[in-house]
Amino acid sequence: MEEYVTFLLNGGADPYTVAHYCTITKFFMKKIGAPINHTYxxxxxxxxxxxxxxxxxxxTDQDIAQxxxxxxxxxxxxxxxxxxxLVETGARINEIAHITVGNVNFGKRTILISYSKTIPRPVFFSQESGIFMKRYFKTDRVTPKKNQATDDRNPGYL
Structure with a gap:
């Protein structure tokens, strides 16, 4: 399977296309009784x-800079x-609104988007955004008032 992946990449296929081809190939190989255990x-x-x-x-680049x-x-x-x-990650507004402190990995500069329309996925942020995030986490954030049943379970939303 590694040779197949190398062949596709050398042929100019995008890594996402390679992932799709691998998934389809594994599906058909399983159907004919010769399953492949390979993860790309x-x-x-x-x-x-x-x-x-x-x-x-x-x-545009100008919009992003603004x-x-x-x-x-x-x-x-x-x-x-x-x-x-929102600009850097391409995540949806609702996904960003449900980020918790535990979803952020500063070492890898990733955020696990777990509240999503699709599957949970990591998104990447820049070093500058990491600085703003650390600064924000150090402040006393005002959390929205919740009903009494959930007051003691503050998940630490951004």
């Missing part, structure tokens, strides 16, 4: 390129962090 992991840089490609589909440098007059750190995450 899409490289991190390919995931970043993929996210950037989708980001550029909706925004979003990244805008100074909010109120609650700047939180608002700026949310805008940066």
């Amino acid at each position: 992991k899409i490289p991190r840089d390919a995931k970043r390129r993929h996210d950037l490609k989708h980001q550029r589909r909706w925004f 979003c990244m440098t805008y100074q909010f007059p109120v609650m700047h750190v939180r608002n700026h962090l949310l805008v940066r995450l």
